[in-house]
Amino acid sequence: MVQASSLTSADFFLKRWTVDDYHRMISAGILTPEDRVELLDGQIVEMAPQDPPHASRIDDGGDYLKALFANRAKVRVQLPITLAPGSEPEPDFAIVRLDENRYRDRHPQPQDVLLLIEVSDSTFKRDGSKPALGGQRTHKAQIYARAGIGEYWIVNIKKRQVVVLQDPQDGSYQSEQTFTKNDQIAPLLLPDVVVNLRHLIL
Template sequence: MAVVTAKWTIEDYHRMIAAGILANRQVELLNGEIIEMAPEGTPHAAYSQEAGDYLRSILGRRAKVREAKPITLLNSASEPEPDIAIVALHPIEVYLQHHPYPDDIFWLIEFSDSSLSKDLEEKSRIYAAAGIREYWVINLRIMKLIVFRSPVDGNYQSSITLETGTIAPLAFPDLSISIDRLLGRSTG
């Protein structure tokens, strides 16, 4: 007889959170499974904080920059917590009702070292299946930015790796984001 793992729904997950079952646990829901998140090392924390501050300064009032907060992907029973989510500027009442849905998300960013394979594989597929147009992974091992775009059938059709220069996100093609700033090479 095959062993079948029970999958959790987003509603189950929210009930566990409300009941305090997951209190003091760093977890996220991925494809119906509650996954422990790796502890955040100092480089990860420093780079993601600097990038969040930088993105806030250049986006201004065009989008909200959420750091390490949940997003809800109903189609995959997933509620991951990306390092940075650039989302629509809805009134607070909207985000009091639910975490950002895919239609609210402009792009996502993960800073990755110990979780690199999970971020490049599992999370990439989850985000593509949810229709997230753009997903960036900053590989802290080799200090490069990997940009995924054009989700089709659960996979991104485009992937490029950058280590310098600038990039314009799909949602804001008039912006010029410094890759050096994202990689912590320049704070000017």
Template structure:
């Protein structure tokens, strides 16, 4: 019988990761994020993905109005070992609220998935749920649908709904603001 030896991995903290970035360990064009202590090389963006990210961001800005900031592909302090860059994050406060530190609270995080669907359903979903993010959306470009996860509970979400391109969804924090899924798709 062949036993597979699992070697221990070194987990980086968010502080260590930020120091490496500041020290120039990574190049200016490197697209990286830290999740559960691992440095992840993010997939290059295709034009459909970039278009969808812009559309979702614009729709959420209109739906939420003032009092929040909609951030596009910027660092988010999830925990001591995670600093992902969600495609879209709706966070409390104005942009200057995050002058000295990235946000650590969100009303909603959204990932746009083309080649990253398994990652967004797996490690990202678990990390966002553990951190208590109240609402997590995955816009699946291939299936042309929006998956909505709510009520984080023990590293997962207790509620999952799937919305076709013909349906509308309202964010938890703005229940009267119905958004058409088809308007998020490129």
């Protein structure tokens, strides 16, 4: 007989939820906005609470990006994007194609996404990569790469760096570059819009 204390998640077959399942739970009131969860690879994952530095970067960064991309793209702040069949993450910033009517009946999908940005502190392992470990890819970066999201930035608050991941192939990003607060960079799909990273990091 297996002792209960020795069981791990590896001993079970976990049900993987689809995006449709997830939406039905929300419609039925099983999941509410207060739950602060997102669907990642078929699993309902609790989002980390926001400390003041993280919340400040979201607030100020959102204002900056909305002004910067005005009339060029829509900036969605901590709202869902649908990555079928089993992921519906809520990235801190999703820069998507500018079409108000497109998102009234559905969330943005991979073909709508121009750039994703996550602000990371305690969630850095889950959100992105760790260049010090040879560019190890982790959960969200893998999900975005598999979905074909062409560019993903991770703002590392503690190190005051921005990790830029590009060129998704076979479920991982082939290009990884690290920038500092003094750098200015332009997204691949909006090359004439230059982002001053100081406004995202500080």
